[in-house]
Every structure is written in structure tokens, then in C-alpha cells.
Amino acid sequence: MxxxxxxxxxxxxxxxxxxxxxxxxxxxxxxxxxxxxxxxxxxxxxxxxxxxxxxxxxxxxxxxxxxxxxxxxxxxxxxxxxxxxxxxxLGRLNQVLAIDTDNDTITVESGCVLATVQQAAFDAGRLFPLSLGSEGSCTIGGNLGTNAGGTQVLRYGNMRELTLGLEVVTAEGKIWHGLRGLRKDNTGYALRDLYIGSEGTLGIITAATLKMFPLPAAQHTALLAFPCIVSAVAFLSQARAGFGAALTAFELLSDTVLKLIAQHLPEQKIPLESLAGPWYALIELSDSEGEAHARERFEAVVGQAFEDGLVVDATIAESLQQSQGLWRLRHEALGEAQRRDGRNIKHDVSVPISRIPDFLRATAAALEARFPGVRPVAFGHLGDGNLHYNVAHAPGQSVTALIAQEDAIHEVVHDSVFAHGGSISAEHGIGQLKRDVLPRYKSEVELDLMRRLKQALDPLGLLNPGKVLAA
Amino acid sequence: MxxxxxxxxxxxxxxxxxxxxxxxxxxxxxxxxxxxxxxxxxxxxxxxxxxxxxxxxxxxxxxxxxxxxxxxxxxxxxxxxxxxxxxxxLGRLNQVLAIDTDNDTITVESGCVLATVQQAAFDAGRLFPLSLGSEGSCTIGGNLGTNAGGTQVLRYGNMRELTLGLEVVTAEGKIWHGLRGLRKDNTGYALRDLYIGSEGTLGIITAATLKMFPLPAAQHTALLAFPCIVSAVAFLSQARAGFGAALTAFELLSDTVLKLIAQHLPEQKIPLESLAGPWYALIELSDSEGEAHARERFEAVVGQAFEDGLVVDATIAESLQQSQGLWRLRHEALGEAQRRDGRNIKHDVSVPISRIPDFLRATAAALEARFPGVRPVAFGHLGDGNLHYNVAHAPGQSVTALIAQEDAIHEVVHDSVFAHGGSISAEHGIGQLKRDVLPRYKSEVELDLMRRLKQALDPLGLLNPGKVLAA
Structure with a gap:
């Protein structure tokens, strides 16, 4: 060597x-x-x-x-x-290569930090909509490798939908020059989509041409309370129809989440009359017209939902500061409150939106039956059917005792996901940590197809071996 | 046998x-x-x-x-x-298997006719947005095999973006049960996307789970005239910002197209003061609020474009009947006028939107230099950079003479597309007719990757041999 x-x-x-x-x-x-x-x-x-x-x-x-x-x-x-x-x-491949505002595309090297790409688009008067917690340090290459999601998928799609072209180094060390800025191109197999989400096991992505969008003229953030999860799902459907594409985020939060924040971070303001939810959502409207129109639409759609009994409390942020405060609940306070509360077992799952209520009920029951007292801490991107379903220790349970149950808890949650037609990894990928549980939930037909693709594109098995599939 | x-x-x-x-x-x-x-x-x-x-x-x-x-x-x-x-x-696999309005998905067998799926979604109060000329007889399986596009890609994406899950029969005759209704699922390689657009060469798609959207509350159609193609591209950018996602179609038409219609179909009304364009667009707004709002937005955005000199004439349809009349220009009159005018050599190409003006100028010049007198008849989905760039005979040229030049005309147009970073098949696929010209425009690296995928998933080469790639 x-x-x-x-x-x-x-x-x-x-x-x-x-x-x-x-x-x-x-x-x-x-x-x-x-x-x-x-x-x-x-x-x-x-x-x-x-x-x-x-x-x-x-x-x-x-x-x-x-x-x-x-x-x-x-x-x-x-x-x-x-x-x-x-x-x-890939960190030194960090150049923004081109911005084309008439084509609404930005071409960047894969080591660019996501926030840098967002800023470059913004400086050109455009939006690059991928947005997630680690945006200040994660890179476009990692976002592509895991087909990253985040909070605006509801409107703009995952990283896959945001990508038009790629440049990739193959397992043979050849360069595929696929940096196309085309919205329609049906000239052969979907290499682009195959590399996206393959976690570096099929080739090395070195650059990408990504879609940009018009900047919204106004944004409004609001916190809503629902009498039950069925109402939250029904309101989502009304909101999609009533707001149209202006609905750019719909982040579900359980009462457990807000109560954890209230308990551990009393300085964090939660602008609702009571926490009797039991379900809440942080929603964001991105309006192409302006403040007044966004406000008027909010009042029309949420007002109707109040009349229908789907929403029982609502606060709209009156300033950028208030809006940032609401997002801080979701992005920072939520994680911090969980950390202060102790360890929890994390999941990143999705099910069809229509099955969310059943999934939540069945999973909580299955956990209670097997691990009495553990507390589900559920939140996530309801508009995508994507929940970050964490399981916190039972009152008095030690960290060690919880950790000892980690694999068994994963299995209960993932089995429930599978039974509800869902995915055990909605947006984080498989990597090495979920590799060995994957065969429990994927058919041999699918695993065999995946192995054949790996063999076809990396016959020596040298690209990120042991990730996604066993080496 | x-x-x-x-x-x-x-x-x-x-x-x-x-x-x-x-x-x-x-x-x-x-x-x-x-x-x-x-x-x-x-x-x-x-x-x-x-x-x-x-x-x-x-x-x-x-x-x-x-x-x-x-x-x-x-x-x-x-x-x-x-x-x-x-x-x-696949025509007998024609059942709508499930409609889930909370998840906004429709699951159908691949032999379903596209119009049947549109209607089933409509009956459930939802929109399935794929829309194209042959929608009354083409099937979902064909739409998936060719990753169909059409007139609403600007807003809703191609068939690929409209698809969440697939059921596929593999080359071994096994069934991959991938009918997932999930908007986020990062558990392995993108089999779904690989099968979409593979024209039946990698597996047989038997069913699909597709996205539905809220029905728009109002739609408005308008015909606009531009002083030049650069203005049309600039207006598209303003329209995307001003209308937001309400802009659901942006169909470019050249003066040649409208003059052909006026000449051969004098009964077809073209509601503009003059045909001095030289460029036109049929645009559609799909509003989530209603008639009044759609009209107000149209007046605001198009009014500004008039002031900026980007638009020189505009007619908005005042009734459903007028709207249908405008769409008839695009969908029926255009083809019929071309047929009456004689044969033409057709192309389905895309280039980055920003390069459309250069592409049109350079291609017309290259054709005129090589085939004096032939007439470019350009129209298409400007919002996707997708042009149906037809070449009509020179005045007095015989059909036989034109047909004799077909391959040479294709080459001039496709070479120009390639030089402008474009695709020689935007939405029609490769099939057998473009198979042998593909290697002129695709690198050996990419063709080799495609051949390896074909070999991996269909090692005996029995699935639609000779399509996309040589057998």
C-alpha cells in the first residue's frame, strides 16, 4: 500500500x-x-x-x-x-460553476455546502429550495448521495426532483459528463436517478446542475392546533387545495413534543392558548404576490378549517422575528428538549399520508405492549408522510436499559411501518446502520435487482463497500 | 415455436x-x-x-x-x-386499482388509457396532470416507458415526477411489488426511475401508483404576441415569478405556424390584431382561488409585460368555449395546417431555455445554408425548453425531394441541438427510429453504462431487443 x-x-x-x-x-x-x-x-x-x-x-x-x-x-x-x-x-470541489437565470439552473461542484448554494441562488434572485437542519455543513454531494429531503419537499420535491444533470466518475475512473440543464431529455436510461440515492456505491458524483425557482414575494409561518390526527390529515388536504403550491411546509408536532419543550426550555415561547392539542403543525406559505395576499389566503383557508372544526387554535407569525421563533421550535428547541430529557431511539420513516393515523395508533400500542412506559415523540413532514418517530425512555428507565432495547424498539417500529406500506428510511438513506435490517423489509426480487446493478456498475466492489448492500 | x-x-x-x-x-x-x-x-x-x-x-x-x-x-x-x-x-390490464384522496394517489394497471386515469382522478375531485395529444388512446404503461411529457410539465413534471411506485415483471418473469405510495423512500437504488423511460427494454411495467393534485378552482387561457424570441424567454421568467405555480402551460408558436393555420384553415379564428409577432405563446393559468383572482393576476403580470415592451398583443379567453378555441389552435389546427401544407421533417428536441434564441437562429441559418428555402415550423413547450422543430419543404420542392433529404435534415437539426447543450429526444424516446443516431450525440462512457444496465437486468436480451440500444 x-x-x-x-x-x-x-x-x-x-x-x-x-x-x-x-x-x-x-x-x-x-x-x-x-x-x-x-x-x-x-x-x-x-x-x-x-x-x-x-x-x-x-x-x-x-x-x-x-x-x-x-x-x-x-x-x-x-x-x-x-x-x-x-x-x-470532496470538500475541495466547492465551486459554483454557473448560474443561468433564464434557464433557472445552478451548476455546482459536489463539495459545495448546501447553504452556499442556497445563498448563490438567492444572490441571483432565485430560490434553491432544499432546506434541512445540517444545511450549514452538509454538501450537495451528500444531499445527492442520500436523495435528501427536508422541509420543502411537499412543494419542491426531494433532491432527485431538484436535479437536472450530474457529472460522475465511474468505478473505472472515467468521467460521465451529464451536466445537462434540460427539463425534458428522454434519450436512454435514467443514469442520473440511479446515481442519486446510491450513497456513493455506484459512482462518485463530482458536480450537478440543479433547478432554481422564483423567490417568493412573501412568506408566512403559522402554528396550528388540531383536535386529533385525523383532523390534521384532513386539514392538510384542504390546505393543499386552498393554498395551492403556496403551501411549502407542513411540519407535524405532537403534544409530547411541545410539552417536552415547555418543560425543558421554559424560555422558548410557544404562542398558543393551551397545549391541549394533541397535534400541532407548523405551516409555511410562500406567496408569489405579497404580504396582503398571503394573509388573506391564510385567513380564508384556516378560517374555513376553524368553522369545520378541523383546527382549534392558530397563531400566525406577525414579523420575521416571530416566524424565526416558530421555526426555532422545530429546528432547535425540539432537538435540545429531547437531549435534555435523555436518550431516545430515533427513526426516519414514511407511510402513505392516509395511513398516518392508523400507523401512529398501532405503533404506540405495539410499543406500549412490549416496552411499557416508553414515550413516542413523533414529529415530521406530514405533507410527505415522513415522520421522525423517536422513542424516549420510560419514566425512571435508565439510559443503559433503553439502549439495550434499541434493536428491539427499531424492529417494532419498522415492522409497523412495513405493515402500513411504508419505508424504514424516508430521507436518511441506508448507509451501514440500516443495511442489515433492509432484507427484512425488501423482497428478494428487489434486493437481487439492486445487487445486479451494483455488480454492473462496480464489478470490483470498490466503491463504498458494505454500504446499502453487504459487501 | x-x-x-x-x-x-x-x-x-x-x-x-x-x-x-x-x-x-x-x-x-x-x-x-x-x-x-x-x-x-x-x-x-x-x-x-x-x-x-x-x-x-x-x-x-x-x-x-x-x-x-x-x-x-x-x-x-x-x-x-x-x-x-x-x-x-397490455391493453387488458386496464383497471383502476385504488384511489386514495388523503394520500393524493391513484393506482392503475399499465394498460389503462391516460384519459381514463384523468377522468378517474377528476371523479374523485383531483387532477392527474399528464396531458398530451394522444391521451384518448395512449396508455399509462406507454407513458411510463417513454417518460411522457406534454403540456403541463412546466408545473407538474414529466411522467417520472408523477410516479411514486411501480409493479414490474422482470426479465426472469418475477414480479417486483413496488407499488409504494410514498413521497419519500430512500431505501436503495432507484429501480422505479430506471424502469421509467427504459421503453420496455429492462422489464415490463404492469401497474403504477401516481400522484394526484387538487383541481384548480379556475383556469384561464390566453394568446400573447412577442416582438422577438428574446422577449418571449424574458416574459417566461417574469411569468414564472409573477404567476408562481399557477402557470401550467407556456406553448410557444412561431408566426410561420399561425400563418400556416390562417392560410390553410381560414375558418379557424386567431384572436389577435395582426400576425406580425413573430413569436406567440398560448399560456394557461390554473388558479387555486377562482376566476376573479386568476383574471386579476393575469392583468397584473401581462400588464407589466406590456409596459416593459415584452408583450405586444394579448387575448384572454372570455369563456370555456374561447379557451377551447385557443387550445384547438395548438392541438388540432396546427397539425392539420401542416398536413395540408405538405410533408415536413419532424423533431422533438430540447435545449436549455436560455439558449432557445441562439438555437433558433443558428439552426435556421444552418438549414438555409444547406437546404435553401426549407421553412422551419417551430412550436413547443417553451417552459421546458422543448421544441417540436419541424422543417417544411421549400416552395416548389416535391415531397420526394424533401424525403430524400430527411436524414440530412435530421442531422443538421440534431447537430445544432447538441451544440447548444440539448437533447435529440425531449419526450418521445429513442425506440428504433433514433437508435442509430444516438451514438453521435452520447458519449461512449454513457452508452457503455447503459449497455451494462441492460446486460444486468436482461442478460438474455429478450426484452424489446433493438430498441434504445442495438440488440
Whole structure:
């Protein structure tokens, strides 16, 4: 392997081939749950250098683990403990390559931080709508590898729907120049879509051409309370019809969530008359006309829902500050309150929206039967059927006792998801952490098709081995 | 092959294994340009029967050509002349399987006619937005196989973006049960997207779960005139910002098109003061509020465009009848006027919207240099960068003379498309008619990846051989 290291140093310059303590930060995932080893961490600066690294690793049969901002939650960017792999950090491929406002596209290298791309679009008078908690450090390459979702999927789609073209380095170290800015192109198989969501196991994405949208003229945020989950689902349907595409976020929160925040973060304002919900939603309207119109629509649609009894309380943010306060509930207070409350077992699942009420009822019952006292903490993107369904310890239960039950709790939740026609990973991917439970919920037909695709595009099995599928 | 025929008859019943004159209609494409032969035309009624047919054909190494409504324009559903293939007509798989209004999804078998699915959604108070000329006879399976586009892609996306789940029979005759109604599901490779657009060469799609949308409260259609193509592109950008997602169609028409209609169909009303354009657009607004709001927005956005000099004439339809009259210009009169004018050489291309003006200028110049007097007849979905760029005969040129130049004209247009970063098939697919020109415009890297995917999913090469890729 000295030969490979020498060749990598010669290709990239010694400063960009890291080992020892320089490499450490790349080898542990962001939650500190997983640590791997690597022969080296390499930091190419161009697509051609990425291709050279791939060819060198291939010549030496060294596995490659691509990594963006290292914010993944499933261990997809952390190598195994073997120390044979080369960790390929894309962070130096961080240029915005082109902005085309007439075509509403932005072309960026895959190591660009998401917030940088949002800002570049904004500076051009456009919106790049992907928005998620780690946007300040996650990269476009990671967003593409995991087909990231977030809070605006309801209106704009996942990363897959936001992407028009890709540039990819293949397992052979060749470059596929697919940076097309086309909304219609039916000239062959959907390579773009196959690479998106493949978590670096089929090729290395080095750049992408992404869609931009007009900036909204006004945005309004509101917090609503529902008498039951069925009402929340019914209101979502009315809101989609009444607001049209102006409805850009519909974030569900349970009373447990708001009560946890009230308990642990008393300084955080929750602008509702009572917390007798038991279900709440943070909604966002993005209006193409302006403040007055957004307000008028809000009053019309939510007013009707009040009359219909679907909504029992509502607060609309009266200023940018109030709006930010409401979003802080969702983005920061929620996580912080959970941390202060103790450990919890996290899930990222989706079911058809129509089955959310049944899913919530059945899952809570199944958990209570098997683990009496544990507390479901459910929130998420109702408009996408995507719940972050966390399970907090029972009163008095120790962290150790909860952790000992982790796999069993996962299984109860995931079995319920499966029984309701859902997905055990809505937006975080499979990585290494869900790899071994996947066969419980995917048919052998589908797994076999996936293995054949992996074999077709990476016959030596060197691209991020052991992620998504067993190596 | 008698053995195979016997087995097919036994499986499907003799009435559903056609040959001779009963089979003829399935063996010629809708324009009557291509005629193939087949061992038999088979008409299974269920997914299980499709799987049985695939297994029988596999056992006998007989190629399979899937077909929906037989409305494709690239010969993708027409077998070759050899007569060894079995033509698999999906027309009897025509059930709407489920409608879920809370999840906004409709699940249908792939032989359902598009208009049937539109109607079923409408009856449930929802919109299924795919809309194209052959909607009365094309099927969902064909729409999926070619990733169909049409007039509302600007707002709702292509068939790919409208699809959540698929059921597919693999080349081995196994059934992949992927009919998921999920807007977020990141549990492995994008099989769904790989099958969509693969024109039946990777698997046989038997059913799909599709997205529905709220019905608009009001729709307005208008015909606008622009002083130049640059103004049309600039107005599109303003319209996207000003109308937001209410802008559901933006169909470009050249003065040549409207003058052809005026010449050959004098009874067709064109409600503009003059035809001094030289560019026009038919736009549609789908408003979630109602008539008054739609009208007010139209006046605001188009009024501003008048002031800016981007628009020089505009007519808004004052009734459903007037609206239908405008759409008749686009959908019927346009084709009929071209037919009366003589033959023309058709193209279905896309380029980035920002490059449309350059593309039009450069292509017209290249054609004039090589084929003096031929007349570009350009129209299409400007909002998607998709032009149907037809080339009509020069004054006095015979049909025979034009046809003799067909391949050379294609090459001039497609070379120009390629030079402008575009696609030689925006929404019609490759089929057999564009298969052999594809390598001129696609890199060997991409073609090699496509061949590897074909080999991985159809190792015996029995699924629609010779379509998209050479057999």
C-alpha cells in the first residue's frame, strides 16, 4: 500500500493526503457513534483528480469511501475498521460553476455546502429550495448521495426532483459528463436517478446542475392546533387545495413534543392558548404576490378549517422575528428538549399520508405492549408522510436499559411501518446502520435487482463497500 | 415455436393469442411508417399472466415486445421483421386499482388509457396532470416507458415526477411489488426511475401508483404576441415569478405556424390584431382561488409585460368555449395546417431555455445554408425548453425531394441541438427510429453504462431487443 500512498501524494500533493490526527475528523461520523480507519484521507481539488484517485485505487484494489460534509446519520460516509480504504473527501470541489437565470439552473461542484448554494441562488434572485437542519455543513454531494429531503419537499420535491444533470466518475475512473440543464431529455436510461440515492456505491458524483425557482414575494409561518390526527390529515388536504403550491411546509408536532419543550426550555415561547392539542403543525406559505395576499389566503383557508372544526387554535407569525421563533421550535428547541430529557431511539420513516393515523395508533400500542412506559415523540413532514418517530425512555428507565432495547424498539417500529406500506428510511438513506435490517423489509426480487446493478456498475466492489448492500 | 404458441394459448386462452389479420393492427405503428412481424400477439389480463408469458418466452428464447396504446412515435412498440418476437399487448390490464384522496394517489394497471386515469382522478375531485395529444388512446404503461411529457410539465413534471411506485415483471418473469405510495423512500437504488423511460427494454411495467393534485378552482387561457424570441424567454421568467405555480402551460408558436393555420384553415379564428409577432405563446393559468383572482393576476403580470415592451398583443379567453378555441389552435389546427401544407421533417428536441434564441437562429441559418428555402415550423413547450422543430419543404420542392433529404435534415437539426447543450429526444424516446443516431450525440462512457444496465437486468436480451440500444 506504500506504492498507492506514494502515487496519491504525487497526484494530489502531499498536503492533500492526510493520515494520523489530520485524518481523524473524517473517520468518525457526526454523532460520534461510528469510527472507522483508512489508509489515507485524500482531498482532490478537481474532477480529473477524483478520476485519477479512482484509477489509482482501482489499480491497487483499494476500496474508496466518498465523503461530503460528514453529516450523514446512517454511517454511509464512514469507512469500516479494516484500514484498507481510501477516504475520498470532496470538500475541495466547492465551486459554483454557473448560474443561468433564464434557464433557472445552478451548476455546482459536489463539495459545495448546501447553504452556499442556497445563498448563490438567492444572490441571483432565485430560490434553491432544499432546506434541512445540517444545511450549514452538509454538501450537495451528500444531499445527492442520500436523495435528501427536508422541509420543502411537499412543494419542491426531494433532491432527485431538484436535479437536472450530474457529472460522475465511474468505478473505472472515467468521467460521465451529464451536466445537462434540460427539463425534458428522454434519450436512454435514467443514469442520473440511479446515481442519486446510491450513497456513493455506484459512482462518485463530482458536480450537478440543479433547478432554481422564483423567490417568493412573501412568506408566512403559522402554528396550528388540531383536535386529533385525523383532523390534521384532513386539514392538510384542504390546505393543499386552498393554498395551492403556496403551501411549502407542513411540519407535524405532537403534544409530547411541545410539552417536552415547555418543560425543558421554559424560555422558548410557544404562542398558543393551551397545549391541549394533541397535534400541532407548523405551516409555511410562500406567496408569489405579497404580504396582503398571503394573509388573506391564510385567513380564508384556516378560517374555513376553524368553522369545520378541523383546527382549534392558530397563531400566525406577525414579523420575521416571530416566524424565526416558530421555526426555532422545530429546528432547535425540539432537538435540545429531547437531549435534555435523555436518550431516545430515533427513526426516519414514511407511510402513505392516509395511513398516518392508523400507523401512529398501532405503533404506540405495539410499543406500549412490549416496552411499557416508553414515550413516542413523533414529529415530521406530514405533507410527505415522513415522520421522525423517536422513542424516549420510560419514566425512571435508565439510559443503559433503553439502549439495550434499541434493536428491539427499531424492529417494532419498522415492522409497523412495513405493515402500513411504508419505508424504514424516508430521507436518511441506508448507509451501514440500516443495511442489515433492509432484507427484512425488501423482497428478494428487489434486493437481487439492486445487487445486479451494483455488480454492473462496480464489478470490483470498490466503491463504498458494505454500504446499502453487504459487501 | 409451435410449443411456445401452444403454451401461450393454454395460459391465456386461445382468444388472447392473436395471429394473422387479428394481429395486424398491433404490428404497424400509428403513423404507418413501420411494420413488423410477430409469432403472435398475446393479451394477458393480469400481472401473473404477464409473468407467465415472460417465463414461457424466456424458456423458448423468444423476444418480447411490450405495447400499450400503440401511439409511440419512435417505433418503440413495433417488432422487427423477423417474426420471432411475441408482441405483449397490455391493453387488458386496464383497471383502476385504488384511489386514495388523503394520500393524493391513484393506482392503475399499465394498460389503462391516460384519459381514463384523468377522468378517474377528476371523479374523485383531483387532477392527474399528464396531458398530451394522444391521451384518448395512449396508455399509462406507454407513458411510463417513454417518460411522457406534454403540456403541463412546466408545473407538474414529466411522467417520472408523477410516479411514486411501480409493479414490474422482470426479465426472469418475477414480479417486483413496488407499488409504494410514498413521497419519500430512500431505501436503495432507484429501480422505479430506471424502469421509467427504459421503453420496455429492462422489464415490463404492469401497474403504477401516481400522484394526484387538487383541481384548480379556475383556469384561464390566453394568446400573447412577442416582438422577438428574446422577449418571449424574458416574459417566461417574469411569468414564472409573477404567476408562481399557477402557470401550467407556456406553448410557444412561431408566426410561420399561425400563418400556416390562417392560410390553410381560414375558418379557424386567431384572436389577435395582426400576425406580425413573430413569436406567440398560448399560456394557461390554473388558479387555486377562482376566476376573479386568476383574471386579476393575469392583468397584473401581462400588464407589466406590456409596459416593459415584452408583450405586444394579448387575448384572454372570455369563456370555456374561447379557451377551447385557443387550445384547438395548438392541438388540432396546427397539425392539420401542416398536413395540408405538405410533408415536413419532424423533431422533438430540447435545449436549455436560455439558449432557445441562439438555437433558433443558428439552426435556421444552418438549414438555409444547406437546404435553401426549407421553412422551419417551430412550436413547443417553451417552459421546458422543448421544441417540436419541424422543417417544411421549400416552395416548389416535391415531397420526394424533401424525403430524400430527411436524414440530412435530421442531422443538421440534431447537430445544432447538441451544440447548444440539448437533447435529440425531449419526450418521445429513442425506440428504433433514433437508435442509430444516438451514438453521435452520447458519449461512449454513457452508452457503455447503459449497455451494462441492460446486460444486468436482461442478460438474455429478450426484452424489446433493438430498441434504445442495438440488440
Amino acid at each position: 506504500t506504492q498507492l500512498l506514494d502515487a496519491l501524494r504525487e497526484t494530489l500533493g502531499p498536503a492533500h493526503v492526510l493520515s494520523g490526527s489530520d485524518a481523524a475528523a473524517f473517520l468518525t461520523d457526526q454523532h460520534g457513534r461510528l469510527t472507522g480507519n483508512a489508509l489515507a484521507v485524500v482531498r482532490p481539488a478537481t474532477t480529473e483528480q477524483v478520476a485519477q484517485v479512482v484509477r489509482l485505487c482501482r489499480d491497487h484494489r483499494a476500496p474508496l469511501v466518498p465523503q461530503g460534509g460528514n453529516t450523514g446519520l446512517m454511517g454511509g460516509a464512514t469507512p469500516d475498521a479494516g484500514g484498507q480504504a481510501v477516504l475520498l473527501s | 409451435t410449443q411456445l404458441l401452444d403454451a401461450l394459448r393454454e395460459t391465456l386462452g386461445p382468444a388472447h393469442v392473436l395471429s394473422g389479420s387479428d394481429a395486424a393492427a398491433f404490428l404497424t405503428d400509428q403513423h404507418g411508417r413501420l411494420t413488423g412481424n410477430a409469432l403472435a400477439v398475446v393479451r394477458p389480463a393480469t400481472t401473473e399472466q404477464v409473468a407467465q408469458v415472460v417465463r414461457l418466452c424466456r424458456d423458448h428464447r423468444a423476444p418480447l415486445v411490450p405495447q400499450g396504446g400503440n401511439t409511440g412515435l419512435m417505433g418503440g412498440a413495433t417488432p422487427d421483421a423477423g417474426g420471432q418476437a411475441v408482441l405483449l399487448s
